[in-house]
Amino acid sequence: MQINLVYLLILFALQSEMKQESIDKLKILASAARYDVSCASSGSNRPNTGKGLGNAAPWGICHSFTEDGRCISLMKLMLTNHCIYDCAYCANRKSNDIPRTTFTVDEVVDLTIEFYRRNYIEGLFLSSGIIKNPDYTMERMVWVAKDLRVNQNYNGYIHLKSIPGASDQLQQLAGLYADRLSVNIEIATENNLKMLAPDKNYKSILNPMNTIKNKIIENKEERSKFRHAPRFTPAGQSTQLIIGATPDNDKHILNLAGNLYNSKNLKRVYYSGFIPVNSYDKRLPAIIEPPLKRENRLYQADWLFRFYHFTIDEIVNDDHPDLDLEIDPKLSYALRNPWLFPVDINKASYETILRVPGIGVLSAKKIILGRRYNKLNQSHLKKIGVVLKRAKYFITCNELKTPTIHEIQPKNFKKMLLSENKPVKQYHKSLYKQLSLFPIN
Amino acid sequence: MDLFIYDQTFEGLLTAIQDAFDLNIEPDKILSTKAFQDDLFAIKYYITTDPDKFEKLWEQIKDKSSEQNCQRIFKAFLSELPDIEIIIYNYIKLILETPYNVEVDFSNENLVKLNNIQKKVGREAQRVMMFVRFQKTIDEIFYASFDAKYNVIPLTVAHFRSRFADQKWVIFDTRRKFGYYYDLENVREITIGNQKVSLDSGKVDKDILHISEKLFQKLWKSYYDTINIKERKNLKVHMQFLPKRFWKFLPEKDFKNNLVMN
Numbered sequence A: 001m002q003i004n005l006v007y008l009l010i011l012f013a014l015q016s017e018m019k020q021e022s023i024d025k026l027k028i029l030a031s032a033a034r035y036d037v038s039c040a041s042s043g044s045n046r047p048n049t050g051k052g053l054g055n056a057a058p059w060g061i062c063h064s065f066t067e068d069g070r071c072i073s074l075m076k077l078m079l080t081n082h083c084i085y086d087c088a089y090c091a092n093r094k095s096n097d098i099p100r101t102t103f104t105v106d107e108v109v110d111l112t113i114e115f116y117r118r119n120y121i122e123g124l125f126l127s128s129g130i131i132k133n134p135d136y137t138m139e140r141m142v143w144v145a146k147d148l149r150v151n152q153n154y155n156g157y158i159h160l161k162s163i164p165g166a167s168d169q170l171q172q173l174a175g176l177y178a179d180r181l182s183v184n185i186e187i188a189t190e191n192n193l194k195m196l197a198p199d200k201n202y203k204s205i206l207n208p209m210n211t212i213k214n215k216i217i218e219n220k221e222e223r224s225k226f227r228h229a230p231r232f233t234p235a236g237q238s239t240q241l242i243i244g245a246t247p248d249n250d251k252h253i254l255n256l257a258g259n260l261y262n263s264k265n266l267k268r269v270y271y272s273g274f275i276p277v278n279s280y281d282k283r284l285p286a287i288i289e290p291p292l293k294r295e296n297r298l299y300q301a302d303w304l305f306r307f308y309h310f311t312i313d314e315i316v317n318d319d320h321p322d323l324d325l326e327i328d329p330k331l332s333y334a335l336r337n338p339w340l341f342p343v344d345i346n347k348a349s350y351e352t353i354l355r356v357p358g359i360g361v362l363s364a365k366k367i368i369l370g371r372r373y374n375k376l377n378q379s380h381l382k383k384i385g386v387v388l389k390r391a392k393y394f395i396t397c398n399e400l401k402t403p404t405i406h407e408i409q410p411k412n413f414k415k416m417l418l419s420e421n422k423p424v425k426q427y428h429k430s431l432y433k434q435l436s437l438f439p440i441n
Numbered sequence B: 001m002d003l004f005i006y007d008q009t010f011e012g013l014l015t016a017i018q019d020a021f022d023l024n025i026e027p028d029k030i031l032s033t034k035a036f037q038d039d040l041f042a043i044k045y046y047i048t049t050d051p052d053k054f055e056k057l058w059e060q061i062k063d064k065s066s067e068q069n070c071q072r073i074f075k076a077f078l079s080e081l082p083d084i085e086i087i088i089y090n091y092i093k094l095i096l097e098t099p100y101n102v103e104v105d106f107s108n109e110n111l112v113k114l115n116n117i118q119k120k121v122g123r124e125a126q127r128v129m130m131f132v133r134f135q136k137t138i139d140e141i142f143y144a145s146f147d148a149k150y151n152v153i154p155l156t157v158a159h160f161r162s163r164f165a166d167q168k169w170v171i172f173d174t175r176r177k178f179g180y181y182y183d184l185e186n187v188r189e190i191t192i193g194n195q196k197v198s199l200d201s202g203k204v205d206k207d208i209l210h211i212s213e214k215l216f217q218k219l220w221k222s223y224y225d226t227i228n229i230k231e232r233k234n235l236k237v238h239m240q241f242l243p244k245r246f247w248k249f250l251p252e253k254d255f256k257n258n259l260v261m262n
């Protein structure tokens, strides 16, 4: 009896210690991963075949929101925050004296499954510091993904952050189990990257990108011939650029992004405002506030050339190398090109209507549909969801004339808008739009 | 004044509308038995739900418009708004009387009205899929309750069923006091008579919670707190995305009085 009780008590103590240990581990390795912005879990469509667990919903579900308004969709973890590299912008660099720990493969798998079953998350985003060498690290990440898919019969979302420099073979294996792979470029010019992350170079990043891209193309062909051929990263690949850690201008950054979309078939480029974590490192700028506005403007510009039929050159060019922080890039374009306006809502082409500030993709489509039946006036537009307060200066419709951009003049327009909008609040509101599929207005 | 009274079901409402067409009467009001209060001066029509009439009308709507449009009507119905029946009546009339497919005519007032309502319902259904939190019980059932603005459960069952095909689960609407139970084979509608579950708050007695449940709620809460970036705090946006009515069901928002009854 006595012995039994003691035994039980020890068991209990062990258990609660284990609990505390796993909570501590989770805290360290979640906090290590939190600066990676790619939260999106959309774009995949992995059905739950038969009686497995989970499916990847194409619209990507947010399951919670942080107090700063970011969508929580994937559980973002690092497998370990030990690292043999010493990147200047990273909290986990080897020269930092911080608590370090490592998950076992089973621990990550367990957390993923248990969180998923409770509808806390849409899936797993796994990255890692580099232990021993890139292959050794990547191999462990692949084990996690494989165990989830093969042993747990899990069909939820998996995003693996590929380790630069890991072998082609491992990249390919990873793509077999993951919905998305990403290789982060981080710094927009190679020289600056070498300066800040001496262990990395563009080759070790672009090579895996190419491997993944080619494999995706190959897989598409395979699947067109054999419908049941296994999928390879159905949600494609993405990358991340840090903004504001180096002097690169928006023109350079957006052109690099455009290039990556085209030549590497990337699904997304993420822009992450630089947050200093190693303020002692003098290679990095001292900043008071992370460049959130700029980050937001870059996302808006990214939308413009991907969904609004703008060319990058129309958004940023030699005369205008940086985005205007005060107003969004579409409005900025309109003010720089006032002769294109006003456009006639009842006649103009879809592409032209898309360029009107205050009209998003959805509204533009509805305008094209709606005007077949009726000549549209302002009250129609309002119901369709056009932001009239802004759009009215750039359009004419079936109605009495209101003052347009020409009567007000571009230079006064910006002033007027900024004074009536209490800008700071306005911008905050739109800050996190990039995280879901909201159109720019 | 012509009053049509139906049995609260969608089939009933469509029967009522078909009856109105057949009788050639413009109803002033269509009310469910729940909302109906006797009105001495009205002429009352008590509608008997008739699957044939429902089918007939539904087929006609399907012929005139897309599958998506039928979904819109059904979603609008789930809003349970006071005048929704008349809005649906007018909308169906519009569809049937317009010679072309009117569903994309966003210059039509009636259509925009219905469309806005169904959009809100759709969004609420998405919120339920986002914010439902299951708690594992000792008999390995994953239990979740929520408080939805509209009657959106019917729009979410298919999602939960395909996603959580290998676990038993219950989803329960605390406002309407009914839910669904999936037993690994079928999904059935249920009400709950179990004393161990509070019908109002949706809280589950800790006696029937799985021993691991507390730990995972704690782990999730730690995760949630950890990934916050202080420099970016913005509560206004936070509340806008995560409406307060869901908070009491979220372990990450309300851990102190968390989902476990004490």
Ligand code: SF4
Binding pocket: A083, A084, A085, A086, A087, A090, A091, A092, A093, A094, A128, A129, A130, A197
């Ligand atoms: S390799 Fe990754 S984890 Fe290691 S220091 Fe560089 S950025 Fe940080």
